[in-house]
Amino acid sequence: MKLYKKEGNIVQILSFPDENAEKGDYLVVEDNEAHKALIVQVIDVQFAAVSGMLEELLRTLSEGSDFIKGEDIDPLEIAPHITYIQDASLLVCKIRATLENDQLSPNNSWLPSRSQSIIIKLSVQSLMKLAKVDGDLPIILGGTKDSTLLTIDATAIDGTLNIITGKKGCGKSHLSKLLMISLVGYKATVVIFDLNGEYTSIGMTQDGKRNIYYDKIHTLNPAQNFKVSLDQLHLNVVMGILVHALHLPGTSAREFRRIWKDLKDKDKLTLVNLGEAIRNCNCNQHVRDALASRFHSISNSGFFTDNKTEANLLDESLAKCKNQGGAIVINLKNTSTVDRQIVVEYVLGKLVDSLQSWKLKAVFLFAEEAHLYLRETYWDDIVTRMRHYGIFTTFITNQPDTIQETIYRQADNIFLFNFTNEHDLDVVSRAARIDAETVKSIARDLPPQHCLTLGKVVRDFPMVTRVRSIDVKTMGETRLFFS
Numbered sequence: 433m434k435l436y437k438k439e440g441n442i443v444q445i446l447s448f449p450d451e452n453a454e455k456g457d458y459l460v461v462e463d464n465e466a467h468k469a470l471i472v473q474v475i476d477v478q479f480a481a482v483s484g485m486l487e488e489l490l491r492t493l494s495e496g497s498d499f500i501k502g503e504d505i506d507p508l509e510i511a512p513h514i515t516y517i518q519d520a521s522l523l524v525c526k527i528r529a530t531l532e533n534d535q536l537s538p539n540n541s542w543l544p545s546r547s548q549s550i551i552i553k554l555s556v557q558s559l560m561k562l563a564k565v566d567g568d569l570p571i572i573l574g575g576t577k578d579s580t581l582l583t584i585d586a587t588a589i590d591g592t593l594n595i596i597t598g599k600k601g602c603g604k605s606h607l608s609k610l611l612m613i614s615l616v617g618y619k620a621t622v623v624i625f626d627l628n629g630e631y632t633s634i635g636m637t638q639d640g641k642r643n644i645y646y647d648k649i650h651t652l653n654p655a656q657n658f659k660v661s662l663d664q665l666h667l668n669v670v671m672g673i674l675v676h677a678l679h680l681p682g683t684s685a686r687e688f689r690r691i692w693k694d695l696k697d698k699d700k701l702t703l704v705n706l707g708e709a710i711r712n713c714n715c716n717q718h719v720r721d722a723l724a725s726r727f728h729s730i731s732n733s734g735f736f737t738d739n740k741t742e743a744n745l746l747d748e749s750l751a752k753c754k755n756q757g758g759a760i761v762i763n764l765k766n767t768s769t770v771d772r773q774i775v776v777e778y779v780l781g782k783l784v785d786s787l788q789s790w791k792l793k794a795v796f797l798f799a800e801e802a803h804l805y806l807r808e809t810y811w812d813d814i815v816t817r818m819r820h821y822g823i824f825t826t827f828i829t830n831q832p833d834t835i836q837e838t839i840y841r842q843a844d845n846i847f848l849f850n851f852t853n854e855h856d857l858d859v860v861s862r863a864a865r866i867d868a869e870t871v872k873s874i875a876r877d878l879p880p881q882h883c884l885t886l887g888k889v890v891r892d893f894p895m896v897t898r899v900r901s902i903d904v905k906t907m908g909e910t911r912l913f914f915s
């Protein structure tokens with residue numbers, strides 16, 4: 433390989449067919465005189481444009497036909513050399529760092545010698561060592577092309593905001609399950625908003641036996657084994673549900689607050705009494721109607737109960753996770769849009785409460801297709817207030833434009849699967865920690881189950897892995913007619 437050109441943070445390198453460098457590979461451009469080296473990543477592979485090449489190609493094209501009669505004479509035997517040159521490629525590479533005295537720095541302002549530089553491939557293993565992608569809590573993501581394992585550290589997803597995105601069916605939920613069980617293995621508390629009910633069986637192996645996580649997976653099915661009784665609810669959580677999930681206007685909200693406090697003081701907070709109090713409330717007809725319709729939604733959701741033995745507060749499950757770690761799967765599969773919002777509002781309110789009172793240290797929240805249940809104001813909340821309290825969120829989606837821009841700007845890690853659609857790639861490129869060229873060029877060619885990992889977990893050295901398989905029962909399969 434030979435250095436050809438450098439423009440800004442892009443270098444172009446000439447490479448011959450037998451050197452087979454591919455997109456995503458890392459190379460070192462070593463300048464022994466300067467005692468420095470550039471670490472670059474191939475982001476595109478093109479044909480080398482050699483002048484006279486077109487003529488040469490045309491000549492070989494006509495060889496196959498009977499058009500020109502005669503014998504090829506090649507006394508100097510240059511034909512093999514020419515074909516070699518024809519297949520030469522130009523590697524467009526992005527400079528990732530400068531290596532000097534075994535230390536990496538982001539500096540790319542120097543120019544390596546064109547004649548003296550030696551260019552060699554850099555294995556993922558050596559790169560990870562140089563970049564210090566290591567730690568005491570390893571999570572093996574999968575294998576890389578040069579058959580090393582890409583291992584990130586759990587501490588690098590601690591306190592962070594993450595995005596897993598890519599086309600449908602390419603393995604996003606699989607990766608999020610892998611991350612979840614790894615975190616649970618390190619005794620973390622994980623909560624998942626499971627839209628399709630596909631996380632409920634992570635406690636099972638593929639052939640239906642219990643696995644080591646079985647006792648640590650707590651599935652909560654709203655209105656079934658997950659109900660709350662009113663007197664155990666905090667007023668602010670109820671108000672959150674009424675105002676945000678059920679859009680109760682301000683004046684009616686004030687009235688509701690009054691009714692609630694009144695019942696609470698008398699120790700009579702039940703669904704029945706609440707309905708009664710609203711019917712008999714001495715207030716404007718509109719307010720009463722507004723309250724009555726919200727009460728109707730609340731009692732219809734089946735999520736609230738007056739029967740205390742039936743009530744299963746989130747607290748119990750959180751307490752189970754506290755010491756040994758565990759995952760709480762909130763199964764939203766058979767829940768209507770409104771009920772889903774009620775449940776999510778309740779869970780988030782409850783998490784903030786538990787974190788504020790230090791009943792809980794921190795929680796990793798996984799949210800699949802969050803735009804289907806997360807209200808507008810929560811997006812900003814998640815990057816600011818909730819993160820501060822210790823809710824560290826991972827968004828999983830196949831529609832990257834449903835995730836708000838603030839999330840992209842603040843995201844610490846992005847796990848990107850294949851996207852071919854230009855618009856989707858544009859959206860993802862907005863993330864602050866990644867550069868658009870890398871994303872567009874590499875993500876477009878990723879095979880299924882391969883993921884481009886970007887951000888803090890790989891110390892900003894984008895790496896491609898084939899995500900490893902895990903022995904848990906999957907429920908995410910698309911339902912088909914012909915099978």
Ligand SMILES: Nc1ncnc2c1ncn2[C@@H]1O[C@H](COP(=O)(O)OP(=O)(O)O)[C@@H](O)[C@H]1O
Nearest residue numbers: 600601602603604605606881899900901906908
């Ligand atoms: N790395 C992997 N190894 C083995 N199976 C995988 C892997 N990634 C995905 N799968 C399987 O492929 C299917 C689709 O994956 P899934 O994660 O549900 O896709 P997505 O969430 O992106 O739509 C699932 O049945 C899953 O078990």
Ligand SMILES: [Mg+2]
Nearest residue numbers: 604605606908
């Ligand atoms: Mg999925």
